[in-house]
Amino acid sequence: MKNSPSSPSRSEKIGYSLGDIATNFFFQSMILYQTRFYTDTAGLSAVAVGTMFLVLRLADAVFDPVIGALADRTETRWGKFRPWVLWTSIPFGVVFWLVYVTPNFGPQGKLIYAYVTYTLVMMLYSANNTPYSALMGVMTPDASERTSIASYRFVAALIGQFIIQALALPLVDKFGGGDSAKGWAVTMGIFGALIVVLNLATFATTRERVRPDPAQRPSLRADLG
Secondary structure, eight states: OEEOSOOOOHHHHHHHHHHHHHHHHHHHHHHHHHHHIIIIISOOOHHHHHHHHHHHHHHHHHHHHHHHHHHHTOOBTTBSSHHHHHHHHHHHHHHHHHHTOOOSOOHHHHHHHHHHHHHHHHHHHHHHHHHHHHHHHHSOSOHHHHHHHHHHHHHHHHHHHHHHHHHHHHHHHHHHTTOHHHHHHHHHHHHHHHHHHHHHHHHHHOOOOEEOOTTOOOOHHHHHO
């Protein structure tokens, strides 16, 4: 591996950690509110929602290693992993919002809409978060510095969790005014916009210092295996 000099500054570590706040806006809302939104607001049956989650989680298990292999083979002037954070920032934020929009469709149309938007957001989450996680390993060759970056990331994850847990439902009530569909759409539109801004900040403030040896040619088959 080829390394470039200097270690990440405190501001760079903070900038990197902002990506984990964005990640937890998605991840915590998925854990805490996704089923509730689909059943209570969108009007889908619990069985249909559970089946959708199972099918798409299995598909995601295939998609993650594919993204990892593609990111590892990405070569740009910005590095391997930072471009993925940039490229996915806007689509991720927009589709995250669309997941919480309730279209004026019938039951079957709403279920199809849920499948499409949830599939897209899971794919974009993988395309964003897999390279984002790998980025930490190429910001510095120093193991102690990577541990320091991880500590910033851990704190940021807790901040993201707290914000979603503390603010999401009050904002839904405030913006909805009795209309939960409107409340969810406005609230998650705000969080979707923050996902975009935070990911762009991570891209802008970080730097890849560890470069692979050009002689190394990893096998795609081995990576997927």
